[in-house]
Amino acid sequence: MSDVTARETARTVYTIRWSPGSDRLHGVCHCGAEHEAEDPVLMWRWLLAHPDHEACDEASRPW
Amino acid sequence: MTPFPRNQWYVAAYRDEVGDDLLGRTVCGEPLMLYRLQDGSVAALADRCVHRRYPLSMGHRDGDRIVCGYHGFTYEPSGACAYVPAQTRIPRTARVPAYPVVERDSLVWVWIGDPQVADTATVPRAPWLDSPGWTVVRGMEPLAARYGLLVDNLLDLSHETYLHGGYIGTPEVAETPITTEVDEDARIVHVRRRMKDVACPPFYARSTGIEGRIDRWQDIEYHPPCLYLLHSRIAPTGVEPGPDGDDSAACHAEIVYAITPETETTTMDFWMVARDFATGDEEVSRFLAESNRTVVLQDVVALNALEKVIATEPAGYQELSINIDTGGLAARRLLRKLVEQ
Numbered sequence: 383m384s385d386v387t388a389r390e391t392a393r394t395v396y397t398i399r400w401s402p403g404s405d406r407l408h409g410v411c412h413c414g415a416e417h418e419a420e421d422p423v424l425m426w427r428w429l430l431a432h433p434d435h436e437a438c439d440e441a442s443r444p445w
Numbered sequence: 446m447t448p449f450p451r452n453q454w455y456v457a458a459y460r461d462e463v464g465d466d467l468l469g470r471t472v473c474g475e476p477l478m479l480y481r482l483q484d485g486s487v488a489a490l491a492d493r494c495v496h497r498r499y500p501l502s503m504g505h506r507d508g509d510r511i512v513c514g515y516h517g518f519t520y521e522p523s524g525a526c527a528y529v530p531a532q533t534r535i536p537r538t539a540r541v542p543a544y545p546v547v548e549r550d551s552l553v554w555v556w557i558g559d560p561q562v563a564d565t566a567t568v569p570r571a572p573w574l575d576s577p578g579w580t581v582v583r584g585m586e587p588l589a590a591r592y593g594l595l596v597d598n599l600l601d602l603s604h605e606t607y608l609h610g611g612y613i614g615t616p617e618v619a620e621t622p623i624t625t626e627v628d629e630d631a632r633i634v635h636v637r638r639r640m641k642d643v644a645c646p647p648f649y650a651r652s653t654g655i656e657g658r659i660d661r662w663q664d665i666e667y668h669p670p671c672l673y674l675l676h677s678r679i680a681p682t683g684v685e686p687g688p689d690g691d692d693s694a695a696c697h698a699e700i701v702y703a704i705t706p707e708t709e710t711t712t713m714d715f716w717m718v719a720r721d722f723a724t725g726d727e728e729v730s731r732f733l734a735e736s737n738r739t740v741v742l743q744d745v746v747a748l749n750a751l752e753k754v755i756a757t758e759p760a761g762y763q764e765l766s767i768n769i770d771t772g773g774l775a776a777r778r779l780l781r782k783l784v785e786q
């Protein structure tokens with residue numbers, strides 16, 4: 383049981399949820415960090431910056 | 446142009462296509478010749494005679510040996526040359542590459558890269574294609590377009606509404622929330638779209654016999670580079686799987702694509718539809734085969750047009766990605782990763 387839990391939490395899974403109609407993407411990293419974005423390219427950049435999400439957030443701003 | 450991920454399994458043919466005859470197929474730029482040995486297994490050799498390059502698939506067999514149709518070089522299933530015409534000395538370099546082959550789920554998979562690292566345990570599975578209780582229709586359409594365009598196409602099903610309206614597309618496909626999940630370790634892209642209380646497209650209305658509104662699930666599972674699974678669930682609205690996971694009140698279609706690069710700008714588009722409903726109904730089989738082929742051909746026309754556009758565009762053209770492309774972008778990244786490794 384605890385083995386399964388350990389394996390589950392160890393999985394490197396990135397999740398992005400999107401409701402058409404809303405323009406917002408909601409991303410969840412495997413570390414638990416969450417992020418909102420309006421562009422899938424920026425969202426992937428943010429997720430894949432793990433563990434440096436903070437740094438990426440600034441760098442990836444389009445303006 | 447992105448090169449091919451070579452150290453990967455690719456579908457070269459359907460099981461039934463490989464028999465006594467010599468079948469020529471090109472995978473990732475490598476011309477192959479496939480045939481079935483007397484023990485029932487499949488051999489895949491380079492389709493190019495070591496002597497003057499004549500395609501071995503244009504020769505003939507002598508038992509399990511292959512005799513080149515030009516000057517008679519004769520090869521073992523291992524690729525080793527057993528005979529050269531009119532002399533007794535066989536040059537040491539007289540051998541053609543042999544490729545690892547494995548048959549799974551009615552598909553013939555080949556390994557194009559380094560045979561030393563070919564692991565048959567890593568062949569992705571599609572068990573519905575060869576299981577009791579399931580009926581399968583299928584086909585293969587040649588595509589005059591790079592395989593990446595088919596990957597893009599299949600990862601974003603919102604195109605169904607526009608390109609396949611009246612077949613599998615309904616307005617809701619482009620309006621329903623989507624979850625994209627990338628399992629980095631297993632190297633799988635999931636794109637899930639669960640539609641509730643929606644219209645039933647003709648593709649499913651006529652085949653399942655369900656009348657009225659439906660719940661429709663589209664769960665994509667892409668195993669780059671070659672295998673794409675679309676777990677499609679169709680049920681009368683409100684019918685949910687039981688607490689024990691029993692989902693026998695719903696209809697399931699497992700839609701499978703094998704995306705096999707042939708050359709840099711051509712692709713084999715293997716498509717299969719497995720179903721667990723109306724399994725004995727020939728009329729439904731005919732209808733699904735014909736409808737799905739029509740849908741695939743609509744994609745073929747579109748992707749062939751895209752390939753022409755790409756061929757003539759200036760270098761450095763930038764595409765624009767929007768939210769519907771979230772899964773496609775993930776697939777492209779995993780493919781790049783496979784190429785680099």
Ligand code: FES
Nearest residue numbers: 494496497513516
């Ligand atoms: S080309 Fe095959 S024997 Fe000459």
Ligand SMILES: [Fe+2]
Nearest residue numbers: 598609740744
């Ligand atoms: Fe399509």
Ligand SMILES: [Zn+2]
Nearest residue numbers: 411413415432
């Ligand atoms: Zn993280």
